[in-house]
């Protein structure tokens with residue numbers, strides 16, 4: 001066994017089944033292992049490396065800030081944090097932001113904000129309606145909001161008050177709404193759940209129901225945000241402005257960051273009620289500001305929409321050639337291929353052999369989420385590799 005596999009099995013919590021590759025370098029859509037072998041990266045740090053690996057804009061933002069000021073404390077004002085706050089509010093249409101360090105923390109903060117709002121403005125309402133197959137992260141409240149039973153079961157008792165309903169089913173939300181309901185929490189497109197895209201009018205109708213019933217609409221755009229689906233935020237496809245919005249992953253192009261935003265009417269935190277040592281620090285927010293500014297200034301979401309249409313065409317013709325692909329679904333540069341059998345893990349391994357990183361989001365589904373800067377040639381190359389891989393799977397390639 002290679003030394004690094006040995007080290008991992010010896011010293012690291014065994015929380016992740018890793019692929020047998022040690023990545024040491026990246027550039028654009030490509031990453032390289034320690035032997036110099038090249039891979040097309042269609043995982044992109046799980047939809048995080050938005051501008052590709054080691055983009056000059058991100059390197060410059062980190063480098064310049066590292067020379068200037070890396071970390072102080074939120075006891076003081078720092079400029080990158082405020083510039084990113086202003087840009088995020090202006091581009092999302094929400095009013096206030098809080099920065100943290102990950103998606104789970106952003107969701108956790110949004111849940112706390114919802115609880116406080118319910119206590120103060122809705123007679124103590126605290127229940128949050130969430131969706132089956134949702135994924136919101138691994139902290140206790142975020143995992144309680146998450147649909148996957150096996151992520152929750154080992155950690156009970158969990159924070160209570162999460163009411164689960166089928167995704168893409170407005171009537172179920174209406175039926176679940178009661179006197180204690182404070183909010184509805186949804187991903188506009190479920191990412192970890194398998195790239196589940198709801199009906200075009202679902203979110204708009206959920207928004208209307210929230211208005212009618214006096215509930216907050218909390219949208220988790222940790223995976224779908226920052227251009228991934230062909231708009232800066234996925235809710236912008238659907239005309240459903242949230243009251244609370246979470247972001248993370250692609251926001252700083254790979255530098256750890258999280259954020260939650262709220263409209264003024266529900267921005268109810270008082271001094272001391274929430275905080276984070278690292279949250280919004282100058283290094284992460286300078287990275288975030290420059291990445292987001294690049295994405296906005298260059299209208300990257302429009303480019304993503306165009307590339308997404310190209311990828312969709314290629315995937316549809318791939319599905320036509322391979323009967324084992326029963327469905328393709330997605331938007332922009334977030335796609336899944338549903339297979340007629342539990343062969344996704346095998347396909348991921350065969351793709352690795354062929355120089356492509358993809359992810360088995362479910363035993364029966366493959367997920368593609370390349371950097372937003374991917375070229376059409378790279379999209380074609382990846383689809384060609386998947387074509388060969390599926391042919392091998394169909395031919396009964398060794399597992």
Ligand SMILES: Cc1ncc(COP(=O)(O)O)c(C=O)c1O
Pocket residue numbers: 046102103104105107135136137138187191192220221222223224248249
């Ligand atoms: C929609 C959504 N919310 C929250 C999270 C959790 O983010 P993190 O892993 O940064 O805590 C994820 C991660 O995949 C996600 O997809």
